[in-house]
Amino acid sequence: MKKRSKKYVEAMNKVEKNRAYSIEEAVKLAKETSVSTFDASVEVAMNLNLDTKKADQQLRGAMVLPKGTGKTKKVLVVVRGENATKAKEAGADFVGDTDILEKIEKENWFDFDVMIATPDMMPLLGKLGRVLGPKGLMPNPKTGTVTTDVVKAVNDVKAGRVEYRTDSYGNIHGIIGKVSFSDEDLIENFKSFVSTIVKAKPTTAKGEYIKNISITTTMGPGIKVDINSFDK
Numbered sequence: 401m402k403k404r405s406k407k408y409v410e411a412m413n414k415v416e417k418n419r420a421y422s423i424e425e426a427v428k429l430a431k432e433t434s435v436s437t438f439d440a441s442v443e444v445a446m447n448l449n450l451d452t453k454k455a456d457q458q459l460r461g462a463m464v465l466p467k468g469t470g471k472t473k474k475v476l477v478v479v480r481g482e483n484a485t486k487a488k489e490a491g492a493d494f495v496g497d498t499d500i501l502e503k504i505e506k507e508n509w510f511d512f513d514v515m516i517a518t519p520d521m522m523p524l525l526g527k528l529g530r531v532l533g534p535k536g537l538m539p540n541p542k543t544g545t546v547t548t549d550v551v552k553a554v555n556d557v558k559a560g561r562v563e564y565r566t567d568s569y570g571n572i573h574g575i576i577g578k579v580s581f582s583d584e585d586l587i588e589n590f591k592s593f594v595s596t597i598v599k600a601k602p603t604t605a606k607g608e609y610i611k612n613i614s615i616t617t618t619m620g621p622g623i624k625v626d627i628n629s630f631d632k
Contacts, residue, residue, distance in 0.1 A: 407435040412621040423629040427586045430615045430623055434579045439470070440618035441575045442586055444593055447611040450570040456602050459572065460565045462543040463596040467585040468560030470578035473513040475557050476500065478521045478539075483550050487516075490554040497521065504528060510535065516545045516553045536563075564597065570611075572597060579617055590615070594630050 411433035421429060427442075434440045450457040476494040477487035478501065487495045494500065494512055501524055503509045515532065517525060517539040525532070525539065532538040539545040543563045547553050564572050576589040594613065601609050613625040 411435050415621050415623055420624045420626040422626055423587055426615050426623045426625045427583050430617050431579050433620045434617040436619050440579045442577050442617050444574050444576050445614050446572045448570040449607050449609055449611055450605055452566055452568050452570055456604050458566055459600050460542045462561050462563045464556050465560040465589045466592050467589050469575050473557055475554055476512040476515045477550055478517040479550055483518055487550045490551040491558055492554050514557050515539050518548055519546055
């Protein structure tokens with residue numbers, strides 16, 4: 401059994417095991433129970449009543465959090481022509497086409513967090529799927545990273561875009577900010593995250609959609625949140 405640190409045990413003791421906290425209480429408690437020495441991320445986990453064996457019940461998408469994520473992401477845009485200039489002007493960290501793809505393939509270069517591509521570049525990206533896929537870097541239309549509007553895509557990432565995807569158990573995880581954020585900003589991001597997932601509910605999903613919601617910080621204990629705290 402993994403031995404917990406004294407700080408973690410003390411933090412865990414502040415959380416009532418079988419209690420579901422209001423969103424305001426949960427955010428406050430998450431910040432109080434952060435045990436890391438750095439500005440930890442605040443994360444949300446949702447368990448949904450979905451049958452992910454069915455293709456139409458596998459959720460995947462992206463959203464822009466109103467208060468950002470507190471993380472600066474390096475953006476690579478794979479594009480040609482006029483859109484390359486637009487991508488640079490929008491603030492993309494790296495812009496290129498076959499040259500940049502060759503760099504990834506031959507030099508194992510991954511000095512970026514998000515890859516955006518225009519549809520015409522996707523056939524060239526196909527052969528890199530085996531290395532980009534496992535790293536979660538392959539552009540996808542569902543997350544807005546395959547698009548002709550590269551300016552909006554870059555702006556969204558820089559503004560605080562987060563991707564979400566259900567695992568095989570119907571769980572969704574997402575970062576909603578940092579411990580240094582104000583309670584109000586974390587609550588606003590939290591509500592926005594949950595609202596987006598609620599709106600994405602598949603029409604074929606039956607029964608109670610959200611089974612449970614919890615919030616935690618990096619290395620901190622999980623805190624159960626009362627589902628009725630949200631306007632669903």
